Amino acid sequence: MADTKERILMTALRLFARDGYEAVSVSAIAGELGMTKGALYKHYRNKRDIFDSIVERMVQIDAERSRQYEVPEETYEAAPAAYREVSIENIKEFTLAQFSFWTEDAFASDFRRMLSLEQYRNAEMAELYHQCISAGPVSYMADIFRELTAGGLLRNAEPNQLAVEYYAPMYLLIQLSDGAMDRQEARELLNGHIQRFFQHNAAEE
Numbered sequence: 001m002a003d004t005k006e007r008i009l010m011t012a013l014r015l016f017a018r019d020g021y022e023a024v025s026v027s028a029i030a031g032e033l034g035m036t037k038g039a040l041y042k043h044y045r046n047k048r049d050i051f052d053s054i055v056e057r058m059v060q061i062d063a064e065r066s067r068q069y070e071v072p073e074e075t076y077e078a079a080p081a082a083y084r085e086v087s088i089e090n091i092k093e094f095t096l097a098q099f100s101f102w103t104e105d106a107f108a109s110d111f112r113r114m115l116s117l118e119q120y121r122n123a124e125m126a127e128l129y130h131q132c133i134s135a136g137p138v139s140y141m142a143d144i145f146r147e148l149t150a151g152g153l154l155r156n157a158e159p160n161q162l163a164v165e166y167y168a169p170m171y172l173l174i175q176l177s178d179g180a181m182d183r184q185e186a187r188e189l190l191n192g193h194i195q196r197f198f199q200h201n202a203a204e205e
Contacts, residue, residue: 005043007033009057010107012050017110020117021051021125055128058111062132065101069094076143083147091144092194099170099190102133103177112174134171138163154201162201169193 011032015024026047030040044050066073071094072082101108112133118125130136142163148154154162170193173186 008040008043009050009053012047013054013107013110013114016051016054017113017117020121021114022118022122054111057107058132061108065094065097069097072140072144080147083143084151086144086147088148088153088198092198095170095194096187096191099174099187102174103183103186133174137171138167141166149203152203155203157201166194166197 008029012024012029015029015032024047026037026040029047029050030037033040044053063073070090071086072079074082076083102112103109115125115129115133119129120126138160140163142159145154145157145162145166146159149156149159149162170190173181173190177183177186
C-alpha cells in the first residue's frame with residue numbers, strides 16, 4: 001500500500017510539473033497509473049490532499065537537508081543562535097548541494113517546475129514559489145550574512161544586498177540548467193561565484 005501511495009504522489013507531481021496543477025484532474029492521475037478513481041481515493045481524499053502531501057514532503061526534506069549541512073533549520077526569529085553558529089564552509093557546501101537538489105532530484109525538480117507554471121495564476125502557488133525559490137532564500141541568506149558580519153567574518157555591508165549578490169547567480173543558473181546550459185558547467189560556474197563572493201566579502205584582518 002505504501003508503494004502505491006508513493007506512486008500516486010510522484011505521478012501526480014510529474015503531471016502537475018508538466019501540465020500545471022489546475023489542469024490535472026484526479027481522473028488524469030488515476031488514468032496515468034492505470035487505476036480507477038475509487039482505488040486512488042483509498043490513499044488520498046482528493047487532489048488537494050495529494051498536493052498537501054507534496055508540500056509536506058518538501059518541508060520535511062528541507063529540514064533534513066538543513067540538519068545534514070548544519071545550517072539553520074528554523075527562521076531567525078525562532079532560533080537566532082543557529083544563525084550565529086553557522087560556518088562559511090557549511091554555507092558553501094549547502095549552496096552547492098541545493099543547486100544539485102533543485103536541478104537533479106526528480107521530486108525537487110518537478111516541485112519547482114510546478115510552482116513555476118502556476119505562480120502567475122494561483123496566489124498560493126506564487127507564495128510557495130517566493131518562499132521556496134526566490135524571496136525566501138534571499139531573506140534566509142540575509143539573516144545569515146547579518147550574523148557573519150556581526151561576528152567579524154564578513155566585511156560590514158548591507159545584508160540584504162549581500163544576499164541578493166550571493167543568491168542571484170544561483171537562481172539564474174538553476175533556470176539555465178533546465179536546458180540552455182549543461183548542469184555540470186552551471187555547477188562549476190556557481191562554485192566559482194561562491195569562492196569569489198567570500199573572498200571579496202571577507203572581513204579585513
